[in-house]
Amino acid sequence: MRIHHLNCGTLCPRGARLINGKGGLLEPGRSICHCLLIETDDGLVLLDTGFGVEDVRNPKQLGPVFALMNPQTTIEETALEQVKSLGFDPADVRQIVTTHLDPDHSGGLPDFPEAEVHVFGPELDAAMDPSLRDKPRYLGVHWNHNPKWVRHEVEGDQWFGFEGVRILPDLGTEVLLVPLVGHTKGHTGIAIKRDDDWLLHCGDAYFHHDELATPPSCPPGLRFFQNLNNADRRQRLANQERLRELVARHGEEVQLVCSHDPHELDLAQASSAGAATA
Numbered sequence: 001m002r003i004h005h006l007n008c009g010t011l012c013p014r015g016a017r018l019i020n021g022k023g024g025l026l027e028p029g030r031s032i033c034h035c036l037l038i039e040t041d042d043g044l045v046l047l048d049t050g051f052g053v054e055d056v057r058n059p060k061q062l063g064p065v066f067a068l069m070n071p072q073t074t075i076e077e078t079a080l081e082q083v084k085s086l087g088f089d090p091a092d093v094r095q096i097v098t099t100h101l102d103p104d105h106s107g108g109l110p111d112f113p114e115a116e117v118h119v120f121g122p123e124l125d126a127a128m129d130p131s132l133r134d135k136p137r138y139l140g141v142h143w144n145h146n147p148k149w150v151r152h153e154v155e156g157d158q159w160f161g162f163e164g165v166r167i168l169p170d171l172g173t174e175v176l177l178v179p180l181v182g183h184t185k186g187h188t189g190i191a192i193k194r195d196d197d198w199l200l201h202c203g204d205a206y207f208h209h210d211e212l213a214t215p216p217s218c219p220p221g222l223r224f225f226q227n228l229n230n231a232d233r234r235q236r237l238a239n240q241e242r243l244r245e246l247v248a249r250h251g252e253e254v255q256l257v258c259s260h261d262p263h264e265l266d267l268a269q270a271s272s273a274g275a276a277t278a
């Protein structure tokens, strides 16, 4: 098994200091869409899709919130193009696992129409039949092609004290959905067993690596944004606290990454490049 750390969408909202915690107030910040492409004996698994080809061609379809975030997405950054440039056939992406269905995580679904799409049940419900408040966040255009949804529910499995849902049993390694509800109604982390440890992709359960420190801190623009668009603030903050406890108790056994922190992506890409040349 090999894991590629990809950026499948760049956003550059004004206010680097407010977004990244450093740089000028008027400088553009940098946010990325950290996705994983996992090579397995049973084909490729894509973890979140970032923005899709049609989002790049027609960014207006993403709506006014993303326009404010100054998207700098390119065709080359899409998961579809990165799969090709790594030498694979896009049809080899047989499984997609999603942390949640916001546009920056689901935009590439139409680019892999034959893939099975694994989703936590409450997220599928929230996206397919959105409440009035949720309507602006879910873009039906990302699932007009009728994806092959595979719905998952909590059935009693545990993972480091969290609830876990074992998925993809034929993959040759363990993969679990780890529900981290709060950002959306069915938001979930995704845990992958590596040779010597676990990787937990936390999606949008946190946005900046300093949020996992004790005591935590977060650049004010990111804190504002997370409070603005969370489905359940109390649950989001409680799950962040549990992630901090996980890092404190099991930091040697689990590496955590989130979707939008460029610092974490740089570290992950550097360490997987090091592993490939070692």
Ligand SMILES: [Zn+2]
Pocket: 102, 104, 105, 204, 259, 260
């Ligand atoms: Zn996001």
